[in-house]
Amino acid sequence: MNKINALIYFLAFSSGFCIMGIELLGGRILAPFFGSSVHIWGSIITVFMLSLSIGYLLGGKLSTRNPTLTKYGAIFFIASIMVIPIVMFAEPIMAFIFSHIEDSRYGSLLASMALFFIPTIILGMISPYSVRLLVTDHEKSGQVAGGLYFVSTLGSALGTIITSFYMVLAFDVNDIIKTFAAVLGALGLLAIVVSQLSVKERAVCLES
Structure with missing residues (x-):
């Protein structure tokens, strides 16, 4: 495995970690206004699944247009920027929704959409773009996709356990979100x- 492929696997692993960490923290963020009952988690999971599915579609489409590692990095950078508003605007957004929608089911669903929809779409674009960068032999595309989703899902599992078992006990929720963004x-x-x-290295090799 060359260093570029190793980097892509590492980035996919890390994105899986961050996605599940943010999803878990969503319950803590919504709890002060909407509680922590099962329909709150239903709202959060629904929004994340919907957002990720849209992200997969967009990431797959984007990956067909001259995919590069630079564009791949830009997806992470944009995701970082889109995560920050969760910290900055969560409280006023939830207060507004809470005061206008009496049913906590629909209030939590709308709040989840407002806070997590856009950043999760961007994060969802990472996996299909990763596959496209890794696939150089179409005959091995299934194997590559399987390995990539294994690594990404492993990251999600670790993100779930580490965030819920350790990080929430040691740090403030907003600080954890900021860390994920960073x-x-x-x-x-x-x-x-x-x-x-890599571009400079290739240029030097060609010149020599």
Whole structure:
């Protein structure tokens, strides 16, 4: 496995970790206004599943247009920016929705849409774009996709357990969200830097 492929697997793993971490924290974010009953989690899971499905479609479509590691890194960077409003605007958004919608089922669903819909769509674009960057032999595309989704899902599992067992006990929810945003931004920057270095290396090889 070359260093570029290893990086892509690492980024997919990390994105899975962040996605599930943010989803779990969604319950804590909504709880002060809407409680923590099963329909609150139903709202959160529905929004995340819907958003991810749209992200998969958009990421797959984007990956057909001259895919590059730089564009891949940009997805992480955009996701980082889109996560920040969860911290900045969660309370006023939920207060407004809570005061206008009496039924907590629909209130929590709308709040989940307002807070998590856009960032999760962006995060959902990562997996199909990862597959496209990794596939160089169409005969092995299924194997590559399986390995990628294994790594990504493993990251999601660890994100679930570490966030719920340890991080929420040691840190404030907003601080954890900020950390996820910072990690996504750093990963995007890493991908862009590696992409530029690879381009320079290829140019040097051609000249020599």
